[in-house]
Amino acid sequence: MQIGSWKVLTLMEGTWLLDGGTMFGIVPKKLWATPHPADEQNRIVMALRCLLIVGPNQKILVDCGIGDRLDEKQQKIYRHRQTPGGIVGCLARLGVRPQEITDVIASHLHFDHVGGLLTRTEGGRLEPTFENAMVHVQEECWAWAGGPTAWDRGSFFSGDFQVWEQRLKLNLLRGDREIAEQIRVKVTGGHTPGQQIVVVGESDIGGAVVYCADLIPTASHIRLPFIAAYDHHPLATLEEKKVLLAQALEGNWVLVFDHDPYTPACTLVEQKGRVVAGDAVCLNSAK
Numbered sequence: 001m002q003i004g005s006w007k008v009l010t011l012m013e014g015t016w017l018l019d020g021g022t023m024f025g026i027v028p029k030k031l032w033a034t035p036h037p038a039d040e041q042n043r044i045v046m047a048l049r050c051l052l053i054v055g056p057n058q059k060i061l062v063d064c065g066i067g068d069r070l071d072e073k074q075q076k077i078y079r080h081r082q083t084p085g086g087i088v089g090c091l092a093r094l095g096v097r098p099q100e101i102t103d104v105i106a107s108h109l110h111f112d113h114v115g116g117l118l119t120r121t122e123g124g125r126l127e128p129t130f131e132n133a134m135v136h137v138q139e140e141c142w143a144w145a146g147g148p149t150a151w152d153r154g155s156f157f158s159g160d161f162q163v164w165e166q167r168l169k170l171n172l173l174r175g176d177r178e179i180a181e182q183i184r185v186k187v188t189g190g191h192t193p194g195q196q197i198v199v200v201g202e203s204d205i206g207g208a209v210v211y212c213a214d215l216i217p218t219a220s221h222i223r224l225p226f227i228a229a230y231d232h233h234p235l236a237t238l239e240e241k242k243v244l245l246a247q248a249l250e251g252n253w254v255l256v257f258d259h260d261p262y263t264p265a266c267t268l269v270e271q272k273g274r275v276v277a278g279d280a281v282c283l284n285s286a287k
C-alpha cells in the first residue's frame with residue numbers, strides 16, 4: 001500500500017499460542033471462542049505481525065517478532081512457529097537485507113515484539129539483528145523494561161536488556177513524535193508504560209495506516225470491553241481505543257493488527273451506533 005512517498009507492507013514473523021482468557025480479559029469465552037478457537041489448553045493462535053515502511057532513503061521496521069529466542073520450556077508453552085527464516089527471511093523475500101534496515105520502531109518491549117532485535121550466534125552470543133538500525137522506543141517503556149515487576153516479568157526476555165543497552169543504537173523518545181515525514185508515534189500506555197502506536201500518513205494525503213500494537217491486537221478487540229488481562233491500566237486502554245477508533249472511522253484509516261491471524265488489517269464502519277470492522281485490507285502481505 002502506498003501512502004505518500006512510503007510503501008507500507010505487513011510481514012509475518014510467525015505465530016504462537018497464548019491463553020485465550022488472558023487475551024480477552026473479562027470477556028466470557030463464549031464471546032471470543034468462535035472467532036478465536038481455543039485448543040485443549042485454552043490457547044489461541046496469535047500472529048506476530050510487523051510492518052515494513054519503505055521510503056526513498058529509509059527502510060523502517062515496526063516490531064520484529066519473537067526471533068530465535070525461546071528456550072525449551074517457553075517453546076512448550078508458546079509453540080512459536082516462525083515463517084521460514086523469521087523476520088530476516090521475510091525481508092529477504094522482499095529483497096531487503098537486515099543491514100539495510102535504517103530504523104526499528106519498537107511499539108513496546110514485550111518479548112513477542114522485540115525478541116527479534118537480537119540473534120543468537122552459533123557461539124551462543126547475542127548480536128543485534130539489524131546492525132545499522134536506530135531503535136526508537138519511548139523512554140518510559142525503556143525504563144520499565146529495565147526492572148519490570150513480579151506481575152509482568154514473564155513478558156520480557158531478562159537477558160536482553162543488558163545487550164540492548166550495550167549494543168543497540170537507541171533513540172529514547174518522550175511522548176508523541178514524528179520519526180520521519182508522515183510517520184509518527186503516539187503513546188498509548190494502557191497496555192504497558194510507554195507503548196506507542198505508529199501512524200503512517202494522514203487523512204489529508206489520502207489515508208493513513210496505523211500499527212495498533214497491543215492497543216487493538218486483533219480485530220475482535222475493536223469491541224470496547226475486549227481488553228487483555230495483560231494491560232496495566234485497562235481503563236486507560238478503553239479511552240485510548242475510543243480516541244483511535246473515532247479518528248480511524250472519520251479518516252477511513254487502515255488499522256493493522258499485530259496478533260490477529262485471520263484479519264491482518266481493516267477499515268472501520270459504523271453499525272447501529274457502534275464502530276465495527278469494515279472491509280479487510282491486504283497490505284501486499286509477504287509471508
Ligand SMILES: [Zn+2]
Nearest residue numbers: 108110191214
Ligand atoms: Zn504487549
